[in-house]
Amino acid sequence: MxxxxxxxxxxxxxxxxxxxxxxxxxxxxxxxxxxxxxxxxRTTVVNGLIIDHGFQVLFTAYPTLKRYLDFDALALRKFLPAARIARDGQTSLIGDALANPSLLLDTIFARAVGLGDKLRLLALRRFAQQLTIDECFGARFAGISTREFLHARGFGTPVIDGFFAPFYGGILLDRTLATSASILLFTFKMLADGDTVVPAGGIxxxxxxxxxxxxxxxxxxxxxxxxxxxxxxxxxxxxxxxxxxxxxxxxxxxxxxxxxxxxxxxxxxxxxxxxGARGCTTLYFTARRSPIPGKALWLNADHNAIVSHAVTLTDVAPEYAAGGRTLIAATSVGRPADFDDDMLDAAARRELCLMGNMTADTAGFERVALWRVPYSQYEQAPGWREHRPxxxxxxxxxxxxxxxxxxxxxxxxxxxxxxxxxxxxxxx
Ligand SMILES: Cc1cc2nc3c(=O)[nH]c(=O)nc-3n(C[C@H](O)[C@H](O)[C@H](O)COP(=O)(O)OP(=O)(O)OC[C@H]3O[C@@H](n4cnc5c(N)ncnc54)[C@H](O)[C@@H]3O)c2cc1C
Structure with missing residues (x-):
């Protein structure tokens, strides 16, 4: 042979x-x-709870990946095409009303982002959607950082730090926005072209x-x-x-x-x-009542946030917890991801309650898993594409x-x- x-x-x-x-x-x-x-x-099932090895989502618009998957057999569960921004005990829901018209009113009245920036966001969505994936990765965008690109499109520091930093903390595991603008455009395009999902059986x-x-x-x-x-x-x-x-x-x-x-x-x-590497740590909690309910990703826009983003997974995919339990994933990125387990645990409980205005007693958290992934993604700083293998x-x-x-x-x-x-x- x-x-x-x-x-x-x-x-x-x-x-x-x-x-x-x-x-x-x-x-x-x-x-x-x-x-x-x-x-x-990868995913591990712990006492009837589906625990992904770090919170992760699939964009159904990924064109190559989808050729290798049978989406129907995966029983995909959709997130709302929106983010709930939490800051100083206040929340706002900013969504893609073109993808889901029910988000229009919330988005119009969301206080976290001003009207001018909402219109700029809409224009950015249209801009990214019109590009091909190859164009997203062209030299025009690959050589500048996400932060520089957003400034050039007219976004001011408040919306960049208050919305894009936590949003791309969730997607690029990088709240500094030092990642190349190509990735911003690529992910914006994928968000606009399809759904954000997890399989019912875990990632x-x-x-x-x-x-x-x-x-x-x-x-x-x-x-x-x-x-x-x-x-x-x-x-x-x-x-x-x-x-x-x-x-x-x-x-x-x-x-x-x-x-x-x-x-x-x-x-x-x-x-x-x-x-370079971008790492993250995801803590999983069961809760008597979730302080962060709904099918949207919650973004922690507080300046010194330890939890960057979080979601009640069972509101998106009830299959993630047997017996009707509630499962929450809370993720830290950047330096906080390296804090020790006890520090992360205490911060996550505190910040989740703060985000949803709920007391810890009402939430009734029980930590069921903690996943550290120091190498989740490699760094994609401006110019990285010129040094690909x-x-x-x-x-x-x-x-x-x-x-x-x-x-x-x-x-x-x-x-x-x-x-x-x-x-x-x-x-x-
Ligand atoms: C927490 C987290 C969140 C993420 N979020 C997203 C997201 O939302 N959307 C998205 O598109 N991407 C996301 N990513 C990135 C995405 O998961 C990766 O880009 C992708 O899975 C990389 O696949 P790969 O096959 O290149 O590498 P890997 O999945 O790392 O596979 C490499 C394999 O090589 C094996 N291996 C290593 N060394 C050896 C050796 N010496 N001998 C034998 N085997 C070896 C490893 O065990 C591993 O199985 C995320 C990643 C993480 C961890």
């Missing part, structure tokens, strides 16, 4: 590459260090569904690759942590960027991988499938996997 194409990593990029290579009748083996498939898109249902498309036995979990193996200047296999060597016709690295750089270094290759890694037999080929997102990872499979099939 000939050696398989070995894919290192069973996240979205690796799974998409494996699906395409198998569809082209290539022998494929996917190795993943973790005990289950999915990488950053991990996405990768479980993808893995189920592969021939049984294709994926080996609990198999950490320590190094690449070369023969006469060509990558011919991988060495696992237990020292076992697996021969490979080709090797595709589909890990996160820091691990890809480490694996490449084992054969003295330097890959131009992004180095290439699919061919500069050594025969070695390929890169990764979100870093496009953007740090579910769509970016799907594109990375698809591009790698296509290039490999074309070349071999």
């Amino acid at each position: 000939s050696a398989p194409i070995v894919i290192i990593g069973a996240g979205i990029a690796g799974l998409v590459a494996a699906i395409d290579l198998q569809a082209a009748r290539r022998e494929v083996l996917v190795l993943d260090a973790a005990p289950d498939v999915g990488g950053r898109v 991990g249902a996405l990768t479980q569904q993808m893995a189920a498309r592969l021939t049984p036995g294709t994926v080996r979990t609990g198999a950490a690759v320590r190094s690449l193996v070369t023969t006469n200047g060509r990558v011919t296999g991988v060495r696992l942590d237990d020292d076992a060597v697996i021969a490979a016709a080709q090797v595709v690295i589909a890990t996160d960027a820091p691990m890809a750089a480490r694996l490449a270094a084992t054969v003295s290759l330097t890959l131009p991988e992004p180095t 290439s699919i061919a890694c500069g050594m025969p037999g070695l390929w890169r499938a990764s979100e870093t080929l496009h953007s740090s997102s579910l769509e970016g990872a799907a594109r990375g996997g698809e591009m790698a499979a296509k290039a490999l099939l074309h070349a071999t």
Whole structure:
């Protein structure tokens, strides 16, 4: 039997590459260090509660990703296309009234954003929607920060700090708005072009569904690759942590960027991988009564917020908690995400109550999980696209499938996997 194409990593990029290579009748083996498939898109069920490994959503408009998923089978549950902004004990609902006309009155009367800025938001929505995804990532926008771009579109500091910072804290895990304007436009376009959802079975249902498309036995979990193996200047296999060597016709690295750089270094290759990381910590609480009800994402616009954004998941997807319980996800980003568990727990209880004007006794919180994901997304600072890795890694037999080929997102990872499979099939 000939050696398989070995894919290192069973996240979205690796799974998409494996699906395409198998569809082209290539022998494929996917190795993943973790005990289950999915990488950053995983879910654990704890006492009948669906706990995603960090709060995460799917935009149904992601064009590449959706080709690999059966949306009907995922039983997608929709968020309201709106954000509830909480500041100093006051809240305002700002929504996309074009997508959901019932949001019109709330949005018109929302005090958190002035009328001029509401009109600018509408114009920005139209602007982003008219762009193609490639145009969003064009040099015109990729080279400037979100903050600079918003200033250039006429938004003032109050709305930038009071609305965009918490909003993009929720989407880009970056309240500083230092991320490239391309990402702002890309996500604005995705928000306008489709729905924001979670599968009824948790976000991990996405990768479980993808893995189920592969021939049984294709994926080996609990198999950490320590190094690449070369023969006469060509990558011919991988060495696992237990020292076992697996021969490979080709090797595709589909890990996160820091691990890809480490694996490449084992054969003295330097890959131009992004180095910075955006992390977050999500706390999950059950509650007797949620202080932040509804299907919209709640944004904490207070200046010293520790919880950046939060949602009552069971109001969006009742399936997230068996027995009719209420499940809340509260996420910290930036420096607060690194605070210790007790500090985060106390701050989350306090801030959730403050956001919804409720006492802790009425809310009756019980913490059921806390997920830290220090590497949730890589940094996409202005100009990052000029330093993307290439699919061919500069050594025969070695390929890169990764979100870093496009953007740090579910769509970016799907594109990375698809591009790698296509290039490999074309070349071999
Ligand atoms: C909390 C959170 C919130 C997010 N929010 C959103 C969102 O709302 N929308 C959005 O579009 N994106 C979001 N993202 C980003 C999105 O999840 C990622 O961009 C995407 O999942 C990356 O997929 P990937 O396949 O490139 O990498 P990964 O999912 O990281 O997969 C890499 C795999 O490689 C494996 N691996 C690593 N090293 C080795 C080794 N040595 N040997 C074997 N296997 C190895 C890992 O175990 C992992 O399974 C979020 C991410 C997180 C964590």
